[in-house]
Amino acid sequence: MHVRELTTDDLDAAWELGRLAFGSDAQRSPHTTVEVPGLTRYGAFDDGGRLVGKAVDLHHDQWWSGRAVAAADVAGVAVAPEARGRGVARALLTALLAGARERGAAISALYPTVAAPYRACGWETGGVLRTVDLATAALPRHRPASHLSVRAGTLADLSAVADLYERVARHRNGMLTRRGELFDFFAADAKLPGDGLTLVEADGDLVGYATWQRGRGYGADSVLTVDEALATTAEAARELVGVLGSWASVAPTVRLCPLDGDAVSTVLPLEAARDHERDLWMHRPVDVARAVSARGWPVHTRGVVDFRLTDPLADWNTGTWRLAVADGTAELTRVDGEADLRLDIRGFALLYAGAARAHAVAQAGLLHHAPAVDPAVLDLLAAGGLAQLLDYF
Numbered sequence: 001m002h003v004r005e006l007t008t009d010d011l012d013a014a015w016e017l018g019r020l021a022f023g024s025d026a027q028r029s030p031h032t033t034v035e036v037p038g039l040t041r042y043g044a045f046d047d048g049g050r051l052v053g054k055a056v057d058l059h060h061d062q063w064w065s066g067r068a069v070a071a072a073d074v075a076g077v078a079v080a081p082e083a084r085g086r087g088v089a090r091a092l093l094t095a096l097l098a099g100a101r102e103r104g105a106a107i108s109a110l111y112p113t114v115a116a117p118y119r120a121c122g123w124e125t126g127g128v129l130r131t132v133d134l135a136t137a138a139l140p141r142h143r144p145a146s147h148l149s150v151r152a153g154t155l156a157d158l159s160a161v162a163d164l165y166e167r168v169a170r171h172r173n174g175m176l177t178r179r180g181e182l183f184d185f186f187a188a189d190a191k192l193p194g195d196g197l198t199l200v201e202a203d204g205d206l207v208g209y210a211t212w213q214r215g216r217g218y219g220a221d222s223v224l225t226v227d228e229a230l231a232t233t234a235e236a237a238r239e240l241v242g243v244l245g246s247w248a249s250v251a252p253t254v255r256l257c258p259l260d261g262d263a264v265s266t267v268l269p270l271e272a273a274r275d276h277e278r279d280l281w282m283h284r285p286v287d288v289a290r291a292v293s294a295r296g297w298p299v300h301t302r303g304v305v306d307f308r309l310t311d312p313l314a315d316w317n318t319g320t321w322r323l324a325v326a327d328g329t330a331e332l333t334r335v336d337g338e339a340d341l342r343l344d345i346r347g348f349a350l351l352y353a354g355a356a357r358a359h360a361v362a363q364a365g366l367l368h369h370a371p372a373v374d375p376a377v378l379d380l381l382a383a384g385g386l387a388q389l390l391d392y393f
Contacts, residue, residue, distance in 0.1 A: 001088065003095040006041040006054070008034065013051040014043060021078035031186075038182025040103075042096050044079075044088045053079040053088035057096050058393055061177040062107065063170045065296030065384055068177050072100030072286050074110035075393050090313075093121045097286055097314050106290035107352075109174070109283050111392060118282050122313050124346035124366075126174065126283035126353040129257060129389055132273035136224065136254045139245030140267060142238045150239060153197030153209065155190055160206045161197070168230045168262060173295075173354065174283075174387030194227050198243055200236040208236030208263075210244065218250035226256035228390070229264045237263035260388055281389050284349045288317045291352060292332040299328040301383040308338055311345040325380055341378055342368040351378060354386040 006014055015032045018024060044053035056076040061068040074096065079088045100108065109126065112118050144150070153161065162178065169175035193211040200208035208231030215223045224247045231237035241264065244254055255276055258265045285291040288309065304324045311317035322335045347366030350356040358378040361367040369375050 001091055002045045003042060003091050006043045010043055010051060014041065014054045017051060017054055017080060018076055018078050037185050038180055040099060042092050044092050052083035053092050055092040055096055057100050059180060059182055061180060063175045063177055064173050066171050067294060067296040069107055069294040070105045072096065072105040072108045073393055074108060089117050090121055094313050100286045105286045106294050108286050109281055109389065111279055111281050115280065115282065119346060122311060122345040123282035123284040124349040126281050126355050126387055127389065129279040129281060129392060130275065131255060131257050131277040133253050133255050133276045134269065134273050136245060136248040136252055138269050138272055139241050139254065141242045141245050145235045145239060147202055148235060148239050149201050150243060151199055153199045155192065157199060158190065161209050164206050164209060164232060165230060167232055172388060173384055174389050176391045198240065200231065200239045207232050208240045210240050215251065220252055222251045223253045223255050224251035226254060229256060231263040234263055237267045240264060241267045257390060259390055279392060283353045284345060285317065285352065288348065289332045292323065292330045295384065297325050297328055297330045298383055302326045303380045305377045305380050306335060306339040307341040307343045307378060309343050309345065309348060317345060323380060325383065340370055340373045341375065351381040354382050354384060357382060
């Protein structure tokens with residue numbers, strides 16, 4: 001098996017492999033036949049030169065507590081049915097990680113169709129992108145605030161929308177920056193997202209927005225799909241939710257992805273929400289030293305801990321490390337010898353993403369320690385808090 005970056009001559013075969021793997025529509029998207037900036041396509045070929053597997057490295061950046069961290073987010077992994085179970089995906093992901101590290105990536109996320117092969121390659125569950133349904137009539141309606149104005153957005157407003165998204169996302173963990181070559185490429189033919197864009201402004205400044213798709217019909221099964229609803233003030237959030245609630249007579253259900261603990265979610269009656277879809281996402285470091293130093297850390301957190309890390313796919317991560325956190329920054333440096341704490345790369349991913357504490361990681365067999373050693377000292381690696389994604393890729 002030979003793994004290399006795909007060229008434009010390989011894209012027809014790559015598209016067909018993806019179409020078969022994911023049951024895609026036979027109608028091709030234009031970007032599948034051309035080179036796209038901001039991503040790297042990898043392919044695995046058998047001895048006869050036939051493409052038997054593919055994977056894509058998306059050159060994203062993710063926000064981690066106020067700092068943008070270079071990411072290699074993985075998409076489009078597919079293996080021909082005749083080649084499955086032969087290590088094709090592992091070979092692809094090994095090459096992808098090496099290439100991602102070479103270009104400066106620090107971390108990686110993906111949405112698996114099946115988790116086991118990615119666990120075997122060092123990714124571990126970081127969280128769930130949850131899509132919920134709410135009764136539109138149950139959304140609270142408030143008297144409009146006198147200092148706020150609501151209007152339909154235009155193409156000219158998209159820059160302000162991107163800025164507001166960044167104000168919400170940048171101090172969280174895991175959220176995409178939505179900036180860079182890849183996003184610029186798809187934004188070149190600028191158009192409004194979905195069917196509508198609703199803006200809430202205060203003295204001409206954008207303080208909230210919602211993008212939505214009207215859907216079909218106006219009967220009992222009609223659904224208003226809200227692709228995104230974000231606000232930077234409680235008043236703007238109430239205004240947005242009130243606008244969504246005004247659809248109750250023709251769209252009995254509103255469907256959206258709530259962002260934990262943000263202004264809009266604190267207005268929604270989420271106790272009455274029904275899960276429509278749950279998309280598990282997984283995380284892993286590409287380069288652990290970069291992953292630690294590039295992100296932001298809580299300014300009140302200080303500490304030092306040594307641990308031994310094992311990464312079977314990325315040997316540059318394997319070794320004994322010292323984590324030092326202070327004054328909103330952190331550093332991971334190599335030290336000699338062994339350590340009382342022995343951490344698997346999947347355990348590192350769980351802690352880094354705030355998805356588990358050290359005792360739980362030890363119970364999962366991803367952190368080993370002597371009986372007299374308290375594993376909770378490695379909670380220092382989890383001090384940044386829980387990560388969340390709002391984009392599916």
